[in-house]
Amino acid sequence: DQQVKQNSPSLSVQEGRISILNCDYTNSMFDYFLWYKKYPAEGPTFLISISSIKDKNEDGRFTVFLNKSAKHLSLHIVPSQPGDSAVYFCAASAYSGGGADGLTFGKGTHLIIQP
Amino acid sequence: EAGVVQSPRYKIIEKKQPVAFWCNPISGHNTLYWYRQNLGQGPELLIRYENEEAVDDSQLPKDRFSAERLKGVDSTLKIQPAELGDSAVYLCASSPRGSETQYFGPGTRLLVL
Numbered sequence: 001d002q003q004v005k006q007n008s009p010s011l012s013v014q015e016g017r018i019s020i021l022n023c024d025y026t027n028s029m030f031d032y033f034l035w036y037k038k039y040p041a042e043g044p045t046f047l048i049s050i051s052s053i054k055d056k057n058e059d060g061r062f063t064v065f066l067n068k069s070a071k072h073l074s075l076h077i078v079p080s081q082p083g084d085s086a087v088y089f090c091a092a093s094a095y096s097g098g099g100a101d102g103l104t105f106g107k108g109t110h111l112i113i114q115p
Numbered sequence: 116e117a118g119v120v121q122s123p124r125y126k127i128i129e130k131k132q133p134v135a136f137w138c139n140p141i142s143g144h145n146t147l148y149w150y151r152q153n154l155g156q157g158p159e160l161l162i163r164y165e166n167e168e169a170v171d172d173s174q175l176p177k178d179r180f181s182a183e184r185l186k187g188v189d190s191t192l193k194i195q196p197a198e199l200g201d202s203a204v205y206l207c208a209s210s211p212r213g214s215e216t217q218y219f220g221p222g223t224r225l226l227v228l
Contacts, residue, residue, distance in 0.1 A: 034216065034217075041221075043219035043222045045219070046218060049215070102174075103150075103160065103217060105156075
């Protein structure tokens, strides 16, 4: 049973436009959500995160929105640039007092930015 | 600041052979994680260390996998014997105390023939 779902395996967006990547989760114990970006043959690179006490977090061109009631989060990239082409993973964790649990990842969305 | 270091980057072995992966976390990070990523999937947790203590190894296949983190810094993940299904990328990550953000190394790509 997948606890973190990214239902779009791929997404193609024109350069300069907005990219919106979506993620759904089922485990109500998750209290921290992260987005990672991954290039081929590299490890995932941390992009942006959001705590469950917030509904929005912004960092430059990247904004993450969290809708707890719908168990849904999204990553917005504005404007999209060619270097944004990569696989994006949504991840979630629960803090268990002694430290952050391991992350539960979605399967990823391959974002392609077209010139 | 140096990132998470892993070696080797690539490893090809025949089935039933042993293999070991090494990880050096970011300096000062007390929490260390090992993940396995299969093709087309997201990473999946194998084991989590708080300093030298393995606090979550519930997903580690203990019949063939073992891990250690001596002195609470570097860590080694071992598979013995390797099976064809172990072909995957093995990722190490670390995080500082009190943080839920994990920082990943480049991974070791294992191919079992």
